Amino acid sequence: MTTSLSRITDRMDHLYEFDREPVSSDKLQTGARFAGLFAGEHVAATEFVIGAFFVLHGVSLHDLLLGLILGNLLAVLSWTFICAPIATQTRLTLYWYLRKIAGPGLNVIFNLANAILYCILAGAMIAVSATALGLVFGIDIPTLDDVFPSSLGWVCLTLAIGIIFTVLAVLGFETLSRFAQVCSPWIFILFIAGALALLPRLGVHADFDNFFTIAKTKIWNGVAAEGQEKFRLAHVLFFAWFCNLAMHIGLSDMALFRFAKRWVYGLYSAFGMYCGHFLAWICSGIMVAAIGREMHPGLMAFEAVGLAGAAGVFIAGWTTANPTLYRAGLALQVITPNWPRWKVTLSAGLLTTILSCFPVFFVKLLDYVAIYGLILMPIGAIVIAEHWLFPLFKIEQFQTEKNKKLFNVRALIVWIGTLTVCLFLPLHLFFRWLPGYILALIAYVLSHVIWKKEGAEPGNSEEAI
Numbered sequence: 001m002t003t004s005l006s007r008i009t010d011r012m013d014h015l016y017e018f019d020r021e022p023v024s025s026d027k028l029q030t031g032a033r034f035a036g037l038f039a040g041e042h043v044a045a046t047e048f049v050i051g052a053f054f055v056l057h058g059v060s061l062h063d064l065l066l067g068l069i070l071g072n073l074l075a076v077l078s079w080t081f082i083c084a085p086i087a088t089q090t091r092l093t094l095y096w097y098l099r100k101i102a103g104p105g106l107n108v109i110f111n112l113a114n115a116i117l118y119c120i121l122a123g124a125m126i127a128v129s130a131t132a133l134g135l136v137f138g139i140d141i142p143t144l145d146d147v148f149p150s151s152l153g154w155v156c157l158t159l160a161i162g163i164i165f166t167v168l169a170v171l172g173f174e175t176l177s178r179f180a181q182v183c184s185p186w187i188f189i190l191f192i193a194g195a196l197a198l199l200p201r202l203g204v205h206a207d208f209d210n211f212f213t214i215a216k217t218k219i220w221n222g223v224a225a226e227g228q229e230k231f232r233l234a235h236v237l238f239f240a241w242f243c244n245l246a247m248h249i250g251l252s253d254m255a256l257f258r259f260a261k262r263w264v265y266g267l268y269s270a271f272g273m274y275c276g277h278f279l280a281w282i283c284s285g286i287m288v289a290a291i292g293r294e295m296h297p298g299l300m301a302f303e304a305v306g307l308a309g310a311a312g313v314f315i316a317g318w319t320t321a322n323p324t325l326y327r328a329g330l331a332l333q334v335i336t337p338n339w340p341r342w343k344v345t346l347s348a349g350l351l352t353t354i355l356s357c358f359p360v361f362f363v364k365l366l367d368y369v370a371i372y373g374l375i376l377m378p379i380g381a382i383v384i385a386e387h388w389l390f391p392l393f394k395i396e397q398f399q400t401e402k403n404k405k406l407f408n409v410r411a412l413i414v415w416i417g418t419l420t421v422c423l424f425l426p427l428h429l430f431f432r433w434l435p436g437y438i439l440a441l442i443a444y445v446l447s448h449v450i451w452k453k454e455g456a457e458p459g460n461s462e463e464a465i
Contacts, residue, residue: 043187044320053366057228058230076267083251095330112331117375118325123353124356126158129317149358194309199214243369249380328345377433377437382444422435
């Protein structure tokens with residue numbers, strides 16, 4: 001048994017993912033891999049929750065369609081013109097590129113925060129998958145008011161699913177993309193089939209001549225459910241744009257696009273935004289309206305297409321949790337430099353599995369997505385400023401690395417200062433990131449201009465500390 005375990009460990013150690021150096025040219029992937037990966041990740045279990053919440057928050061049909069068209073377009077452009085170019089130029093993960101800019105000390109703090117936030121997000125995806133299997137096995141499912149686990153059966157189920165999901169995340173980028181390519185077409189069809197199956201329950205005729213009338217009056221009727229805030233066009237647009245803020249403008253998807261042959265592969269994110277977010281959110285809105293506006297992803301799919309629907313929710317959670325766990329493992333890699341990536345990802349998976357037991361993370365998913373994107377956003381602005389704006393303003397790049405500083409104090413001040421300002425902005429949570437992002441860009445560049453004029457170089461050297 002010891003010998004077998006040693007062989008497995010050796011094989012895992014050879015799953016090298018260029019964790020600490022640029023990806024070599026022979027490992028670059030085709031566009032089809034990115035199309036499948038984005039479609040698989042964004043046609044996901046969480047789409048059942050987000051699309052349903054738009055209905056519960058009283059979004060009108062006009063606001064939903066226009067908001068999703070524009071918001072998802074902005075997200076695609078953010079991946080294409082911000083994240084993918086930096087990734088293909090450096091061939092590094094955000095975490096190791098940030099080390100050159102912010103220093104190893106600040107990098108550890110950011111990566112730890114990043115990993116924990118990703119683990120919580122992946123835990124929410126596991127919980128959504130559990131709602132499907134819980135329905136099949138007769139396990140009590142948490143409600144919108146639940147914070148803690150609703151039953152021992154729920155805990156056992158989420159733990160089992162989390163372990164299964166973690167195994168695939170350990171196997172690396174190529175395995176993740178293949179898995180997504182296989183699963184995403186089926187999940188995509190499931191969303192469409194589920195919505196079509198439940199439309200007659202809402203009164204839509206076979207010829208669809210009254211679809212828009214029903215959609216305006218019974219689905220996206222502009223009336224928020226009891227206890228839910230009313231959402232309008234701006235809420236939908238900004239949420240569609242920033243729900244993946246940490247990945248595109250926050251640059252975490254450098255971990256994926258460092259494998260891209262060209263930066264234009266960022267356009268493949270459209271497969272996730274429009275096949276996933278746009279269409280899946282519309283389909284899940286139809287399904288939640290048809291089951292009486294009850295937030296229960298598993299029930300929505302099961303009522304529509306039976307056991308195939310429950311299986312679809314489970315697989316959809318899997319395809320989304322896997323890349324999220326992969327990112328979390330890469331973030332923790334900096335903190336555990338002597339560990340191989342598979343051990344780090346396994347540790348992240350165990351933490352995620354524990355967090356998935358708590359339903360608060362998926363029943364409050366919209367607010368959580370806004371908060372985690374907001375927390376990570378200033379670091380993305382700092383990296384973009386150093387990568388693109390510094391050469392433009394003739395400011396020396398990577399001063400922290402060249403001077404062997406442990407901390408980039410200016411970056412730390414900008415990060416904390418931006419979050420403090422965003423905390424007190426008199427705006428809805430969904431709208432705070434954009435002024436915060438602009439503030440972080442300007443503040444970081446100005447801090448270098450001002451300190452350069454004064455001749456001051458804040459921060460401590462590694463030797464001094």
